[in-house]
Structures are given as C-alpha cells and as structure tokens.
Amino acid sequence: MAQALATRSIHSSLASLSSGSLHSRVEKIRTSDLASKTSARKPRKSHKLFRVTATRSASEVVPVSPEDVQKTEEEQMQLLRGIMQPGDTPASMWSKPTVRRKTKIVCTIGPSTNTREMIWKLAEEGMNVARLNMSHGDHSSHQKVIDLVKEYNAQSKDNVIAIMLDTKGPEVRSGDLPQPIALESGQEFTFTIRRGVGTADCVSVNYDDFVNDVEVGDMLLVDGGMMSFVAMVARGDLGAELPIEEVPLLQEEIIRICRSMGKAVIVATNMLESMIVHPTPTRAEVSDIAIAVREGADAVMLSGETAHGKFPLKAVKVMHTVALRTEATLVGGETPSNLGQAFKNHMSEMFAFHATMMSNTLGTSIVVFTRTGFMAILQSHYRPSGTIFAFTNEKRIQQRLALYQGVCPIYMEFSDDAEGTFANALALLQCSLCWHCKY
Numbered sequence: 001m002a003q004a005l006a007t008r009s010i011h012s013s014l015a016s017l018s019s020g021s022l023h024s025r026v027e028k029i030r031t032s033d034l035a036s037k038t039s040a041r042k043p044r045k046s047h048k049l050f051r052v053t054a055t056r057s058a059s060e061v062v063p064v065s066p067e068d069v070q071k072t073e074e075e076q077m078q079l080l081r082g083i084m085q086p087g088d089t090p091a092s093m094w095s096k097p098t099v100r101r102k103t104k105i106v107c108t109i110g111p112s113t114n115t116r117e118m119i120w121k122l123a124e125e126g127m128n129v130a131r132l133n134m135s136h137g138d139h140s141s142h143q144k145v146i147d148l149v150k151e152y153n154a155q156s157k158d159n160v161i162a163i164m165l166d167t168k169g170p171e172v173r174s175g176d177l178p179q180p181i182a183l184e185s186g187q188e189f190t191f192t193i194r195r196g197v198g199t200a201d202c203v204s205v206n207y208d209d210f211v212n213d214v215e216v217g218d219m220l221l222v223d224g225g226m227m228s229f230v231a232m233v234a235r236g237d238l239g240a241e242l243p244i245e246e247v248p249l250l251q252e253e254i255i256r257i258c259r260s261m262g263k264a265v266i267v268a269t270n271m272l273e274s275m276i277v278h279p280t281p282t283r284a285e286v287s288d289i290a291i292a293v294r295e296g297a298d299a300v301m302l303s304g305e306t307a308h309g310k311f312p313l314k315a316v317k318v319m320h321t322v323a324l325r326t327e328a329t330l331v332g333g334e335t336p337s338n339l340g341q342a343f344k345n346h347m348s349e350m351f352a353f354h355a356t357m358m359s360n361t362l363g364t365s366i367v368v369f370t371r372t373g374f375m376a377i378l379q380s381h382y383r384p385s386g387t388i389f390a391f392t393n394e395k396r397i398q399q400r401l402a403l404y405q406g407v408c409p410i411y412m413e414f415s416d417d418a419e420g421t422f423a424n425a426l427a428l429l430q431c432s433l434c435w436h437c438k439y
Ligand SMILES: Nc1ncnc2c1ncn2[C@@H]1O[C@H](COP(=O)(O)OP(=O)(O)OP(=O)(O)O)[C@@H](O)[C@H]1O
Pocket: 108, 109, 110, 111, 133, 135, 136, 137, 138, 236, 237, 303, 304, 307, 308
C-alpha cells in the first residue's frame, strides 16, 4: 500500500446519512516522511512607502466583505439567469462554468450552529460538509445534528450536505503488515479481531468490538491513504508537533501528494480564527484561504468559527466569496503528473483525462453518470476548469460527492435506456431550479 500521508492521527469519515449510524469509520494518517526543510525568517518590519491600488471591472470582482455578498450573489444569479435563457442550447448552457464555487466548505457544528435554523442557514450560505468532532459534545447531540442534516437533504431539491465524523480518542488500529498491499477495486478483504494476522487479504484490528460495531453497508476508512477517502491537513496538530514554519510547506506537500494519489484533501484549522469573535476576517486569513484554494485542496474547513464562534454565517460567507474569487483567477489544466498511476482502470483514466482537456479547451462543464461515485471522484482529481455535474441514482453517493472539488452532485433515477437517462439529465440541468445549486 502506498506510503501513508501526513498529519497526526485523524479519524474522519464521511458518513452516509442513510445509515444514520455513529459507528466510526476510521482513517489513520501518519506524520512520517513529510519533513521539508526551510529556514525560519525573521518577520520584516513593514514600511508604508506608497499605496498600490488595482481596479477591475465590476463584473469580475467577488468582494470579500460579508456585507457585500448578498448583492454579489444576486448579481451572480442574474448572470446565471442570463446564461439560462429558455431555448438555450446545451452548449451555451454549459458555458461560464466558474460561477459555481468548486472548493468545498466544511463546517464544524457545535453549540453555535447545532439548531435546525442554523444548519439551514449554514447550508444556504454555502456549507457543503457538516463536521462533527466526536471529541466534543455527546452522541445524542451529534445524532440530533445528523437528523437535522438528513431532514435538510430530504427537503432540499438542489443542494446536499455531507456529514463528516471526526472520531478521536481510542484508536482502532490495523496490525502490521510485512509489506504494503495494493488493493483492487471490488477485491474482498478481511478484517479480523484475531491478533497478529497480516496477509495480502486479511489483517487484524486491535478492537474486539469491531465485529459488533460495524454493520453491513458501513463504509470503513482505513490506514494508508489509498483505501481512505479523505486526508486532512490538521494544522493544529502539525503546528504542535513540528516547528511552526514547517506547516505551510507541509500543507503544500500534503495537498500535492494527495492530489497525485487521487485522494481528497481538506485544509483545516485557524482559517478564519479571528471571526470567532470579530465579524470581519484579517487580511492574512483571507490570503490563507486563497492559498489553500490555489494549492488545489478539495475543501477548506471552519472549526471554532462555526462550532462556537459569534459569526458562523459570516465566516461561511467569507470563505465562499474568497474561494469563488480566487477560483476565478485560476486557469484549469494543471494535472498532477503521476495521477494516472493511482488507478488501474485505464479506460476511466482516459475518459477523465480527455473530458478534462475538452472542458479546459472549450470552457464547458462536464456531465458524469455514476452509480458508485468513482467516475465523478476520478474526474474531480483532474481538476477540469468546468463544473462536474455528477448524476447518480444513489442518495448516499450524491451526499458523499458533496466533498469533492468541482463536483455538483445531482440525484436522478436512471432509466434502462442510456439515451433516456441522458435526456433526463439535460432536462434537469435546464431546469432553472438546478441553477440555484450554486455551491
Ligand atoms: N460538538 C461540540 N460541542 C461543544 N463544543 C464543540 C463541539 N464541537 C466543537 N466544539 C468547540 O469548538 C472548538 C473548535 O472545534 P475543533 O473541532 O477545532 O476542536 P479542537 O478540540 O479545538 O481541535 P481538534 O480538531 O484537534 O479536536 C472546540 O475546541 C470546542 O470548544
């Protein structure tokens, strides 16, 4: 199995709402092997010699201050409505793909936000993933949030929120393996509570209740990166365990490695820390979000800002507008060089690669049909410049896809006839409701 990535142990999982279960699905990420060298620089005194200002045409600018956002989003909707005139051809319909934010927003839910009203408002402001930190609160409060998100998803026609459980405390660990294992998609693999087992198709886990806690249909996130779904640049722990000046370098490195492995990556901690108590961000915080977006993170995360902060909705608005504005400056097409090596399915790789090329060249969006989510996730890792409209006939998959960069997941029944499915998808895209799904 590929070298494990980065940070300290984190246990995070994307839970399927349909399971409604709080059983942990474990991802373990290690710190080793990511040391980068740098020299710490002394902060330089700033001299205010002259002021440089830049102007842009109004239509290009996505302002950062929360107060400005309402107007701007309305302007964006007008732009979308302009694009979506009745009778538009599909080609024109798929143009201007960058008005939809591609980098996803993870919000930690806590006392400031664990009500029905706040979950709804967070979702409307742009939350894509609700994170529950299992180190805080209790199971019943987390269950309540899960139920609320479930309710939101059930009644929302055009938006879906994923749930991430960040499980800490006692770790469930797999036993040692004599050598790395490369698992194939669809391959059977056994976890046993017998100790000391480590073969190509069976490994022990150190937790005896594993067999009782895991249910049929549960998703297990496992040590080592390739089998896991999500990595997190947990800058809180990184900064505590390593010299602080290493953190930005590690962040860049972790994102790069994750992207080359085709693995989703979230940048977490202190992104808008000052907004826990202040209604506006610092310039440095805004730059921090922009950097994570440019580096190609799938998602940026809010912790205390939304869990116990005074301005959770404003924090999401700022994240949304900064990400959107930054994305508008990015030119598509920088695909990690060894991305294809992460997967064995050459045909899928070829489709993803060429769809990306077309999207980047023609400035169009991409439509993907996916039952398992695989193709949409693969497509996302290529980071095409256009939005990936991912149609799936599985609500759980739709929900899971909410995390991935550039993916707009849409639930739709598939018909037996491929042409019919395609026509239905186009009809759905043409339906103006769909365009309200701007996150
Ligand atoms: N479910 C919750 N109930 C009560 N407080 C919470 C909850 N979730 C988060 N918080 C509060 O928000 C703060 C920030 O959340 P965060 O998830 O970053 O936790 P943390 O303990 O600071 O860091 P870590 O992510 O390393 O566990 C927490 O320290 C806690 O005070």
